[in-house]
Amino acid sequence: MAADPAMAWVGLGANQGDRVATLRAAQQALGGLPQTRTVVRSSLYSSVPVAAGGPDYVNAVVGLETSLSPAALLMRLQEIEDRHGRVRSFRNAPRTLDLDLLMYGDLLLDTPELTLPHPRAHERAFVLVPLAEVAPELAIPGRGMVRDLLACIVGQAVDRLDE
Ligand code: PH2
Ligand code: MG
Ligand code: MG
Numbered sequence: 001m002a003a004d005p006a007m008a009w010v011g012l013g014a015n016q017g018d019r020v021a022t023l024r025a026a027q028q029a030l031g032g033l034p035q036t037r038t039v040v041r042s043s044l045y046s047s048v049p050v051a052a053g054g055p056d057y058v059n060a061v062v063g064l065e066t067s068l069s070p071a072a073l074l075m076r077l078q079e080i081e082d083r084h085g086r087v088r089s090f091r092n093a094p095r096t097l098d099l100d101l102l103m104y105g106d107l108l109l110d111t112p113e114l115t116l117p118h119p120r121a122h123e124r125a126f127v128l129v130p131l132a133e134v135a136p137e138l139a140i141p142g143r144g145m146v147r148d149l150l151a152c153i154v155g156q157a158v159d160r161l162d163e
Helices: 019-029 068-081 125-134 146-149
Strands: 008-014 036-039 043-047 057-066 099-103
Touching: 008 019, 008 068, 008 125, 019 036, 019 057, 019 068, 043 125, 057 125, 068 099, 125 146
Parallel strands: none
Antiparallel strands: 008 057, 008 099, 036 057, 043 057
């Protein structure tokens, strides 16, 4: 039985390898997932690592309409990360591809595998700037509207890449 589709938001990041090519390939792969279609994609942005080391990150967000469950979608995200050579070494280690499930509809979830909304999305400009480009009035459940959250952040420069 097909579930009602939900709007899921995925944050994409990379700070190793050909970051732009990887993010573009990942955007394609997300749109190609079963029972899923891409609703909106942000531009790509660069920023220095927050609470982490290594080269600058390239980040973006994608809005998906999906009938995959949160757990099934998370598994698919990890498969795409793995196909792009993701190595899981230490927390916040530099990575070829990071696909974070930021939100799944209005769902609030706190399990060892998955916390929704993403526990740090509301305080990170590298998530909020691309979200504000495509969905400034989106509410992050329990946190507030993207535009308002972004207005509260100081000192996290995020630059849009020319495409
Ligand atoms: N991801 C992290 C840690 N720090 N900093 C930026 N600028 N962009 C990221 O995607 C990022 C980060 C852990 O996933
Ligand atoms: Mg992350
Ligand atoms: Mg991650």
